[in-house]
Amino acid sequence: MSAARPAGPHYRVEAAAPAAHLFHATLTVPRPQAGQRVSLPAWIPGSYLVREFARHLQKLSARQDGRPVALQQLDKATWQADCAPDSPLVLSYEVYAFDNSVRTAWLDAQRGFFNGTSLCLRVHDQEQRPHELELVAPRAFPHWEAATGLPPLKVGKRGFGSYRAADYDELVDCPVELGPFFSAEFRAGGVPHRVVVAGATEAFDAERLVADMQKICETQIRFWHDRRRPPFRNYVFLLNAVDDGYGGLEHRNSTALICARRDLPRRGDPRKGDGYVTLLGLVSHEYFHTWNVKRLRPAEFERYDYTQENYSSLLWFFEGFTSYYDDLLLRRAGLVDDTAYLKLLTKTCNQVLQTPGREVQSVAQSSFDAWVKYYRQDENTANATVSYYTKGALVALCFDLTLRQEGHASLDDVMRALWRRCEAGPMTEADFAAVLRELGGRAYTRELAAWVHGTRELPLKDLLERLGISVLEEPAQLQQRLGIRATETQGIVLKNVLRGGASEQAGFAAGDEWVGVEVAGQGWRLAKLDDLLLYAGPHRKVTALVARDRRLLRLELALPPAVTTWRLALRDPARAQTWLGPQG
Numbered sequence: 001m002s003a004a005r006p007a008g009p010h011y012r013v014e015a016a017a018p019a020a021h022l023f024h025a026t027l028t029v030p031r032p033q034a035g036q037r038v039s040l041p042a043w044i045p046g047s048y049l050v051r052e053f054a055r056h057l058q059k060l061s062a063r064q065d066g067r068p069v070a071l072q073q074l075d076k077a078t079w080q081a082d083c084a085p086d087s088p089l090v091l092s093y094e095v096y097a098f099d100n101s102v103r104t105a106w107l108d109a110q111r112g113f114f115n116g117t118s119l120c121l122r123v124h125d126q127e128q129r130p131h132e133l134e135l136v137a138p139r140a141f142p143h144w145e146a147a148t149g150l151p152p153l154k155v156g157k158r159g160f161g162s163y164r165a166a167d168y169d170e171l172v173d174c175p176v177e178l179g180p181f182f183s184a185e186f187r188a189g190g191v192p193h194r195v196v197v198a199g200a201t202e203a204f205d206a207e208r209l210v211a212d213m214q215k216i217c218e219t220q221i222r223f224w225h226d227r228r229r230p231p232f233r234n235y236v237f238l239l240n241a242v243d244d245g246y247g248g249l250e251h252r253n254s255t256a257l258i259c260a261r262r263d264l265p266r267r268g269d270p271r272k273g274d275g276y277v278t279l280l281g282l283v284s285h286e287y288f289h290t291w292n293v294k295r296l297r298p299a300e301f302e303r304y305d306y307t308q309e310n311y312s313s314l315l316w317f318f319e320g321f322t323s324y325y326d327d328l329l330l331r332r333a334g335l336v337d338d339t340a341y342l343k344l345l346t347k348t349c350n351q352v353l354q355t356p357g358r359e360v361q362s363v364a365q366s367s368f369d370a371w372v373k374y375y376r377q378d379e380n381t382a383n384a385t386v387s388y389y390t391k392g393a394l395v396a397l398c399f400d401l402t403l404r405q406e407g408h409a410s411l412d413d414v415m416r417a418l419w420r421r422c423e424a425g426p427m428t429e430a431d432f433a434a435v436l437r438e439l440g441g442r443a444y445t446r447e448l449a450a451w452v453h454g455t456r457e458l459p460l461k462d463l464l465e466r467l468g469i470s471v472l473e474e475p476a477q478l479q480q481r482l483g484i485r486a487t488e489t490q491g492i493v494l495k496n497v498l499r500g501g502a503s504e505q506a507g508f509a510a511g512d513e514w515v516g517v518e519v520a521g522q523g524w525r526l527a528k529l530d531d532l533l534l535y536a537g538p539h540r541k542v543t544a545l546v547a548r549d550r551r552l553l554r555l556e557l558a559l560p561p562a563v564t565t566w567r568l569a570l571r572d573p574a575r576a577q578t579w580l581g582p583q584g
Helices: 168-172 206-225 274-288 315-332 338-353 363-371 390-406 411-421 429-440 445-452 460-466 478-482 502-506 531-536 573-580
Strands: 010-017 022-029 037-039 057-064 067-069 071-075 078-081 089-096 105-107 112-114 131-135 145-148 152-155 161-165 176-179 182-188 191-198 235-242 247-250 254-260 469-475 484-487 492-497 513-519 522-525 541-548 551-558 564-570
Touching: 022 105, 057 071, 057 078, 131 145, 131 168, 131 176, 145 235, 161 168, 176 191, 182 206, 191 206, 206 274, 206 315, 206 411, 247 274, 254 274, 274 315, 274 338, 315 338, 315 363, 315 390, 315 411, 315 573, 338 390, 338 564, 338 573, 363 390, 363 445, 390 411, 390 429, 390 445, 390 460, 390 573, 411 429, 429 445, 460 469, 478 484, 478 502, 492 502, 502 551, 513 531, 522 531, 531 541
Parallel strands: 010 131, 191 235, 235 254
Antiparallel strands: 010 022, 022 089, 037 078, 057 067, 057 089, 071 078, 105 112, 112 176, 131 161, 145 176, 152 161, 182 191, 247 254, 469 564, 484 492, 492 513, 513 522, 513 541, 541 551
């Protein structure tokens, strides 16, 4: 009989002061080291930006045997306790929680939420011991419940009580939802799944959402395992419905999601609007991550370093390929038809084709630079970078259609073979290349160099046409024709000026307010951008009146000829079904 593992850290978390947005945490270290060190992570896996969570930690104190223990701060997020070994060390602190996103923590009188990376100090050299999390039921809110993917130890009907994690990684990889919320369960692949929705209105059609989510889960489990069970005992969806928001963050057996309330399905309304389809795509994306990045993952992520950036050049695979499959698997689950799927794919194609940065940065570079570029976007981002999500999805499409047209395999086969080859663990680009060679019957060195590490255009049109998908070119919207991205809510304000476009050549800059236009000696005020064509008439050169830093500028603008955008249409349904239809 094996010896029991030493007792590890214990966290007691209370929603202490909702009005002040403060959680109170008590960390007990049963067997500390002499001079025990603790620290709070600087980032959360899945969101590649150093967010400095320690900036929200306050009132940190320590006691041992009932007496105060001195704490020395060693850096921005690390402290050392002047403690003796073995006798329990108790640390007490507060965390300010006012970020209503999926990445950090939130607390008010209506709802609480946190990721362990925001609340749970890491006890150095004890990360591999079992960790316990105790959630205290708030007396002021007797109707609140708690939900998390952590295995329960001793938990009441409302979810409050003690949970156990195998180690620190598992502890901080299981977010916690607190408050009054809708909750329902279903089974997929023989495994219980729970859906938790906070913030929904009375119009929310919960039955429809749960049924559609079950279809997504069943389809993805079959994709990876056929009839075998998935590699988790349970799964929890934590969905926060807000007035305006969108996003998700994957975890090992759960995901935190945020959506606009208007995008939830509504009772008595059978329509499937664009917002609801987008929400289903988000659910599909984060659930696919359960395999592709949480288990099959970059070799650099085998063991997270929570103190600093963890670089990888493979986000084009783990985020991009996931972005490819999220919508495709909606189609295979029967939640969208061919036309709706091609509309989604059209949007992805145009997003990439309308980004000048695709000619500057490869998706491998984009992956590595995520820490300083993708998550820190500015007015020049579109000109200097490309998204590893959107272009990565198109790289996946190119590999999939190439494999299918060469008749040896599909990307589906490659994904499952990688799962087996890497034993659901760390992966390198060499592993991907090896599986491509094995299943595709040849080396794909040229494609990897051009599509992943190069900046040349992808062969999308040719590949799609061969599969029975027509690529139609239609007139683009005026903003794209002019080479700008602008808001028109309170005047016309430029957000981006795209590289090589007519507006850049005229001298426009991000932040400019486009006030009016002069044509043939007459001046006109622009209420919206479409007014430009009204006032320009047959003229192809106009003078733009622009406000910049309180100065009025006159910029000579040459209106360019028509710019086209793509629209994908189904030409040969039978041929396309080998790709879009249910897969064996």
